[in-house]
Amino acid sequence: MRYLMTTKATDTDAPDETLYAEMAKFVEELTAAGVLLATGGLEAGGVRVASSGDTITVTDGPFTEAKEAVAGFALVEVRSKEEAIEVTRRFRKIVGDGESVIQQVFGP
């Protein structure tokens, strides 16, 4: 089963060298284990497209509620929810304070 892990932005300082190295190792390991299918970081803000009746409204970011915005994602393929939690736990250990959400992916 697939899970999407999304991580919210934090307003801490820019990540240092050690964190980069640890993350790179972590991503490499997960890829080697056949767990990590895709991952990436997301730009702050982005473009919001809203629809209401026949009207489509396109708004450029940044938006006020920046803290709730998703800053990165990882799509993992695991055998159970517990495995997804375990992967996320290890990820959180590396990146420090903050919050990630995991949700099962259905389809395609």
Add this chain to the structure above:
Amino acid sequence: MIDASLPPEGVRRTIDAVWKMESAKIVAGLTRMVRDVGLAEELAQDALVSALEQWPESGVPDNPGAWLMAIAKRRAVDHIRRSARLERKHEQIAYELEQRPPDGEPDDVLRLMFLSCHPVLPTEERVALTLRLLGGLTAAEIARAFLAVEPVIVQRIASAKRTLAEAEVPFELPDGAELTERLSSVLDVIYLIFNEGYSATSGDDLMRPELCLEALRLGRLLAELAPHEAEVHGLVALMELQESRSAARTGPSGEPVQLHEQNRGRWDRLLIRRGFTAMLRAREAGGPPGPYMLQAAIAVCHAQAATAADTDWPRIASLYETLSRLLPTPVVRLNHAVALGMAYGPVAGLAVADSLTGDPALRDYHLLPSVRGDLLLRLGRREEARREFLRAASLTGNDAERAFLRRRADGIPAPKAPTFTLWQAARDFLARDDLDGGTARSYGQTLRRLRLSLGDELPLDSLTADQVAHVFRTAWGEAAAATWNRHRSAVRSFCTWASLDDLAAGLDRRTVTPARTETIDAARLDALWNLPDVPLRELTLWRLLHESAAGVTTVLSLNVEDLDLDDRRARAGGGWVSWRSGTARLLPRLLAGRARGPLFLADRRPGPARTPAPADLCPETGRGRLSYERAEYLFKRATILLDPAGHGYTLRQLKPRG
């Protein structure tokens, strides 16, 4: 630390998840230390038990994998100390192990893969052991995936570990020519696991996704461990691309949907992209493409086509041609015919498909008439096509497929003028009341084969002697002369009854040579007695058969209590079996103090599913009596090099001449 309020069930599931992620590394590291995969797994299991005891209290440690490894390593060191307390050398090893960091060497997991897929193991044991050691699955989980019962899987895993230990298979990476061979064994095991999940040969589900996922995971892991092997990436590409179609392969009610009818919008683009990437890595690794790369290249062609009509069939046809040279299986050749038909028209496809009709391996393979029906239909030979679809329907074992093939046949109007068909003729011929039961049964077999191979709806008046001869060559070309002649007379009788020309005209009557058992000549017997590494039981049995000239069944039925070692004879039924010095020298060692029970025992205790009669069980060891089949198999295998014909001898041939 994980939330301490987590219920024990939650902790257990967490431990299970951690275990599945870490066990391969742990078992591999331990195997390197103790050089015995069975022991390594026991030690790893001990560590797991410790986790189950401690984590609910203490919480899950920060690095659970390292925790498990550290515990397991401590157990390994203890074990080595205990098992060789007095040997200084072992003490030194134990000390060195203790000082080493707990992380394994990166190649350990790869070594473990080579070990669990070792050619010394039968295929089903390789599969079970790989899922167990590399996938971290429990025997119960493996049993569920393969629709087997748990004790069978437990037994397979135990037997595999025993065989590896007995054969003293080293925990090393093979190199040179051996690497290619061993690697292909690993690839085959992974693909077998994948296919078991993908095409679910048994059971209700058409797919068992957890097996596909496990195989994909193993493949991806192997690709990281052996990045320079093109075939590894080829296999990964093949699996990713096949898996990308899994959602589109079944319709709403679970029926199979063929590739060209699948909704390509439901193909998983992510997996397709991964497949393409793996394919690129395979090409980068270089070398001539092997079977997995070629199959992946074919899958790439399908994945690249936006619609079925866009498929690059000429390229697929040429890939199949290359593949059929490396892997000339009937199925590959049939697919080659399909691709040729799509690329260059039905005539080209039919030429190859027709050449396969004489292959005994494809005699009852429903896809051959199905493919031929397709090609014939495109050529406008509608009535032949209809009969081929019906024949395919009669050969398939799958209900959904049978219904599909019948629909195809029903789509073609049957001839207006009713014809007297092969099926009607066979029915009337066999329903006559002047045939006795045995003859009717025997004729029935012959006609059944003709119907299966030529189709029930074949008009009787179009049946030719050539067609009959073709069926005979495919079905009974290798059979004993008596069998051939029996079927031949059935055809002759059928012709007389139906007032047809002689359809057996193309069939020669074969000369029956009286069945005579050739004995083994003296020189070969001498070689036999001096074969290296023959187990004691086999050697004793062979000697006894030769010296006593008694029947194989009689000798295998001997019990220890029937033996009279002093007089070199044993009571058997109403008579005596007697032997000479060769057997007499071996018997005491074989008995090894046993006083009762079968003289020749099977290697193992009988499984729970089959309980032999008490007389066939050894009261001391619980092992059953050696079966004729097993004894015959072992003799054949042992003598395959001695026999000039290369088949191996049968036990009856041990009887001395005269």
